[in-house]
Amino acid sequence: MTDAAPKVAKPHHAGHRERLRERARGGGLTHLPDYELLELFLFRSQPQGDVKPVAKALLARFGSLSAVLAASVEDLMTVRAEDSKGRMKGVGAETALDLTALHEVSRRVVREPAARRPVISSWTALVSYVRVALQHEPREQFRVLYLDKKNQLQHDEILNRGTVDHAPVYPREVVRRALEVSASAIILVHNHPSGDPTPSRADIQMTKQIVEAARSLGVEVHDHLIVGREGVSSFRQLGLM
Structure with missing residues (x-):
């Protein structure tokens, strides 16, 4: 056997x-x-x-x-x-x-509610969208949301990518692009890879320059959002614009 x-x-x-x-x-x-x-x-x-x-x-x-x-x-x-x-x-x-x-599917899904309604009345959806898009970016990225006359999202464009703590921004370029796409208003967005969304002095100064340049050409800057892993800061809510 x-x-x-x-x-x-x-x-x-x-x-x-x-x-x-x-x-x-x-x-x-x-x-x-x-x-x-x-x-x-x-x-x-x-x-x-x-x-x-x-x-x-x-x-x-x-x-x-x-x-x-x-x-x-x-x-x-x-x-x-x-x-x-x-x-x-x-x-x-x-x-x-x-x-x-x-990740791209997730980004598009959260973008839909922000794009379908006026951004001002769908702020929660907008904040969710920018967090998904930017909170884990390893380098600074400066984006501009271009809005039409009804304050609906028309374009979301990356104007610059930078280093871990700086993305150069040129106010004239921001406003020039707004005129090219016939935007009535814009929302500035960038991220802090450090995780802390607190605005820096340079952020505040740069925002003032863009607001002044846009105002002279009839384009309104609704807000500047800074995205970090710890949350999203709004310049308007912080009284910085």
Whole structure:
């Protein structure tokens, strides 16, 4: 009599994908922790193997789910983790593209309420939009929201990208572009990669210059918003304009 073939132990993650999908299909999406939501997306770009270590490594590297989605393709591809078999697994180009595409979907979804109604009457939607767009940007980015006569969002344009603490802005360029797109009003927006949205002296001075240049040509500056991980500051609410 020959000995029975030894049983091969199944990896601990065997069946995990289907179990997780079953929980999601059963209405449990809202109860899933962030790393399991990430796993659901990673299943598509990494059809085999254990992706839980990669999902957890992404959250550890960037600090939050929103920061993972806002990360650049290049930064995402630096993340690596050890799988259940002791092999190093990383975020490839396809996975990184999937995650950045999801961020773009999120940005467009939150933009819709701000674009459909007058910005002044949908301020909460506007703040949500600029936070998704800018709160995790690693370098300063200066944007201008151009509004029509009904104060509806007409264009959202990046006028400049800068360093970790400075994005040069030229008031004439801001106003010139407003005239080109026939905007009646504008909202200035930029981010502070440090996380603190408190306006600096340079921010206040630059805003005054843009307000004066715009006023001389009949363009109103409604506000200047500074976005940080800690929140959004409004110059108008702070009494700075």
